[in-house]
Amino acid sequence: MPCAICNGKAAIKYASDGRLLCKPCFFQTFEDAVLHTIEADSLFTPGQRVAIGVSGGKDSSVLTHVLFVLNERHSLGLDLHMVAIDEGIRGYRDDSLACVYRMQERYSLPLVVKSFKGLFGASLDDMDARRTTETPLCSECGVLRRNALLVGSREAQADIMALGHNADDAAEAVILNLMRADTARLGRGTKALTGGADIPRAKPMHRCTQRDIVMYAHLQRLDYFATECTYAPRALRNVPRAILGAAGGVIQGVPLKVMQVGEVLSRRLDTGTRPGLCERCGGMASGRVCQACLVVEAEGKRAREG
Numbered sequence: 178m179p180c181a182i183c184n185g186k187a188a189i190k191y192a193s194d195g196r197l198l199c200k201p202c203f204f205q206t207f208e209d210a211v212l213h214t215i216e217a218d219s220l221f222t223p224g225q226r227v228a229i230g231v232s233g234g235k236d237s238s239v240l241t242h243v244l245f246v247l248n249e250r251h252s253l254g255l256d257l258h259m260v261a262i263d264e265g266i267r268g269y270r271d272d273s274l275a276c277v278y279r280m281q282e283r284y285s286l287p288l289v290v291k292s293f294k295g296l297f298g299a300s301l302d303d304m305d306a307r308r309t310t311e312t313p314l315c316s317e318c319g320v321l322r323r324n325a326l327l328v329g330s331r332e333a334q335a336d337i338m339a340l341g342h343n344a345d346d347a348a349e350a351v352i353l354n355l356m357r358a359d360t361a362r363l364g365r366g367t368k369a370l371t372g373g374a375d376i377p378r379a380k381p382m383h384r385c386t387q388r389d390i391v392m393y394a395h396l397q398r399l400d401y402f403a404t405e406c407t408y409a410p411r412a413l414r415n416v417p418r419a420i421l422g423a424a425g426g427v428i429q430g431v432p433l434k435v436m437q438v439g440e441v442l443s444r445r446l447d448t449g450t451r452p453g454l455c456e457r458c459g460g461m462a463s464g465r466v467c468q469a470c471l472v473v474e475a476e477g478k479r480a481r482e483g
């Protein structure tokens with residue numbers, strides 16, 4: 178089959194729109210899609226210090242590589258830094274952090290590492306050990322990680338964060354919030370730029386599908402840690418992930434379609450209320466105190482009760 182762009186020999190299906198492409202055209206198309214999001218959503222301005230959240234996983238490894246390439250190729254003028262969070266998950270984050278250190282060497286970017294233990298007094302494994310039931314810890318972990326990324330980005334004196342969220346992540350969030358009838362958060366994750374109250378969060382791969390990201394990482398032979406998090410089997414996200422996985426076999430570009438619906442619904446349901454600042458830590462909060470401070474408070478109580 179001929180490549181849909183250059184008529185050369187096609188080797189890869191571009192999952193976002195189903196076109197068959199050769200390897201160089203696939204790389205170019207994927208990188209152009211990220212550049213398009215950066216420009217269309219005005220994510221960055223020249224001279225900005227960008228803290229890339231790097232976990233050692235495929236998404237942030239691809240993001241770091243593509244931002245590094247685009248910054249050079251298009252003279253974006255970005256001062257790229259890396260921020261990594263060690264949640265304290267034995268057999269998972271320790272190995273993926275080793276990958277982050279190798280990335281630091283490869284791209285020669287400054288790196289800030291913050292740990293849950295250092296910031297909140299307990300690792301995720303410590304928090305799990307205090308629980309008597311197998312409750313999913315992923316939402317608490319996500320809340321604390323967001324806060325830790327903010328602390329790390331402040332330490333790096335970053336103007337903006339760049340995170341590796343993709344279209345599948347956004348679609349999973351839309352489906353999860355639909356199932357919970359959480360209309361206030363329906364559009365959460367569907368925007369490429371959020372959180373003006375503190376350091377904003379940009380998602381340059383927001384319109385890239387997971388399939389294309391995995392293919393890009395594989396064909397570029399990027400170094401990343403592929404093992405799933407120890408706690409992943411308990412994650413609520415497995416439900417929407419399974420739905421999207423099943424639909425992906427029969428509907429082209431399904432994550433992008435679900436994401437578009439989330440965007441439309443969130444605009445229609447927008448009440449105009451914007452988050453303020455937490456009175457304890459200064460992070461973003463919908464109430465007086467942010468989710469991270471509430472999680473830390475609950476964990477402290479658990480630890481005292483032994």
Ligand SMILES: Nc1ncnc2c1ncn2[C@@H]1O[C@H](COP(=O)(O)OP(=O)(O)OP(=O)(O)O)[C@@H](O)[C@H]1O
Nearest residue numbers: 230231232234235236237238260261262340341342
């Ligand atoms: N431990 C971490 N340290 C720094 N940044 C992180 C960490 N975990 C997640 N992030 C950032 O948040 C983004 C979304 O994380 P999430 O866990 O939802 O996705 P993921 O698919 O596991 O990402 P990745 O493949 O990069 O690990 C990541 O791409 C990365 O930019």
